[in-house]
Amino acid sequence: MRILGLDVGDKRIGIAISDPMGWTAQGIETLKRQSKEKDLARLVELIHTYEVDTIVCGLPRNMNGTYGPKAEETRRFGDKLQEHFQIPLIYWDERLTTVSAQKTLLQGDVSRAKRKEVVDKIAAVFILQNYLDARAKS
Template sequence: MRILGLDLGTKTLGVAVSDELGWTAQGIETIRIDEEHGEYGFDRLRQLIEQYAVEEIVVGFPKNMNGTIGPRGEATKRFAEQVKQTFSLPVVLWDERLSTMAAERMLIAADVSRKKRKQVIDKMAAVMILQSYLDHKQLR
């Protein structure tokens, strides 16, 4: 069973997918979105869901450090509900606190240029969100 991981930004949507056994997450791509006009790349998401035979979707849920939900968290909840209704698949909101910062640190450590980091940061954050979820599932 493959699981899709999503990291919603204001301009891009990072996408990752699990292997068939649900052990590892791999980054697929970053989709340009227009959040202001409600354009979230659902046509491309549909293609990826079909291509990888996805059965579940994990959306990074940006909570504040104290656990409260701010404006980004509310926007993410609305997005996750749209994903659930559009694709008729289970959608899990997964705590993503610090995932983008961790992805940034990892890319800096790998000596990736600032320009290249900007192009892949959301995809890497999606990988970290999905991998965290997969690790949690295996511990249960």
């Protein structure tokens, strides 16, 4: 079984998946948000295709650790996922993951247009990999 990592945004959802052993995270895609129904339908496909048993959803926090309006939106989305899929959903601190993803893409000399297409997917990889690393240490 695998773990699905999500970086949920207003316009896009970055999606990553763990390897079957739960050691590494790989980016799958950046889902351009259309509607809740279409977004959920695509996630259903991915969950079945990869035999996902857990979802890790990045939770935006302010730098001082507090939660703002984006965190509440993410929690509402996560609640819908849990209702729909009936599998465990874990929220994971996503502070600075998009910044790290941007830096990684800049270091790789990825064009601005291409960065916009993949930054959310790379952020989902960072979220999921951070979770996997923390789980391995415990």
